[in-house]
Amino acid sequence: MRRGWKMALSGGLRCCRRVLSWVPVLVIVLVVLWSYYAYVFELCLVTVLSPAEKVIYLILYHAIFVFFTWTYWKSIFTLPQQPNQKFHLSYTDKERYENEERPEVQKQMLVDMAKKLPVYTRTGSGAVRFCDRCNLIKPDRCHHCSVCAMCVLKMDHHCPWVNNCIGFSNYKFFLQFLAYSVLYCLYIATTVFSYFIKYWRGELPSVRSKFHVLFLLFVACMFFVSLVILFGYHCWLVSRNKTTLEAFCTPVFTSGPEKNGFNLGFIKNIQQVFGDKKKFWLIPIGSSPGDGHSFPMRSMNESQNPLLANEEPWEDNEDDNQGKLVGLSRP
Numbered sequence: 001m002r003r004g005w006k007m008a009l010s011g012g013l014r015c016c017r018r019v020l021s022w023v024p025v026l027v028i029v030l031v032v033l034w035s036y037y038a039y040v041f042e043l044c045l046v047t048v049l050s051p052a053e054k055v056i057y058l059i060l061y062h063a064i065f066v067f068f069t070w071t072y073w074k075s076i077f078t079l080p081q082q083p084n085q086k087f088h089l090s091y092t093d094k095e096r097y098e099n100e101e102r103p104e105v106q107k108q109m110l111v112d113m114a115k116k117l118p119v120y121t122r123t124g125s126g127a128v129r130f131c132d133r134c135n136l137i138k139p140d141r142c143h144h145c146s147v148c149a150m151c152v153l154k155m156d157h158h159c160p161w162v163n164n165c166i167g168f169s170n171y172k173f174f175l176q177f178l179a180y181s182v183l184y185c186l187y188i189a190t191t192v193f194s195y196f197i198k199y200w201r202g203e204l205p206s207v208r209s210k211f212h213v214l215f216l217l218f219v220a221c222m223f224f225v226s227l228v229i230l231f232g233y234h235c236w237l238v239s240r241n242k243t244t245l246e247a248f249c250t251p252v253f254t255s256g257p258e259k260n261g262f263n264l265g266f267i268k269n270i271q272q273v274f275g276d277k278k279k280f281w282l283i284p285i286g287s288s289p290g291d292g293h294s295f296p297m298r299s300m301n302e303s304q305n306p307l308l309a310n311e312e313p314w315e316d317n318e319d320d321n322q323g324k325l326v327g328l329s330r331p
Helices: 002-020 023-047 051-077 091-099 103-114 171-201 208-240 244-248 266-274 298-304
Strands: 143-145 150-152 157-159 164-166
Touching: 023 051, 023 171, 023 208, 051 164, 051 171, 091 103, 171 208, 171 266, 208 244, 208 266
Parallel strands: none
Antiparallel strands: 143 150, 157 164
């Protein structure tokens, strides 16, 4: 009886956590819906008097708004990609591994299994990266998300503002969402500012629209500052071909720790996220190369590609920080 109550309580808590996890998304959606109403109706249709100015403002606003909402939708509803079946332990291997009590033998068993896989990163102690919750050998750049309860390919972080894990499958969409968010806030702030001044000087009648216009400028500026900092940080990560986790915890390869292990050079780093076809860079459709299970490495390319051998390595003076990042992004 007591066990049944515990299971019911645990299930109820999980359900509540799932519901509450959508609260940050709901907050963003409500703010965006209000900003749409305030800009389109209270500013453009009520406050702005020039018909030509109204048309120009509305056309440009809706063009940005479409891409802003489209990328936000893709960031939320693009599921994180998990390792495929060949990285999972077979039933026999799993049974052998769990029945083995000697840690050194278990470690060697994982080494033998990893020889068949394209795995080149290791733990800090040099062991094969193994997830005992998902029972799989982690591909390079893959990490277990405790919020999603799964291993995510090329995991960057778990973002509460999209209620999703940002990784290989949706990192491009997340970057585009940040870019269009910055553009959205900047456009609103610049077009609203002149009317903010007019209301401030009393050149326009003090009507209901005044509150919406004044508050719209304040909210746009507030979000712009935080978003441009976050977007700038992720642009830096892309330029170095790093994830947020790798920036705070240096990847360890079979040859040892290497900060720039995945750094292929500026242009190739950008292509690792957006693909080599520039016509798709601004559109939220999947164009990232590869399958998320393996990635080109600088050390491997230098020995195989003479063009990379002559490139100067990136200088990186950042401090190594240990730990897992969850919910780093904020609006």
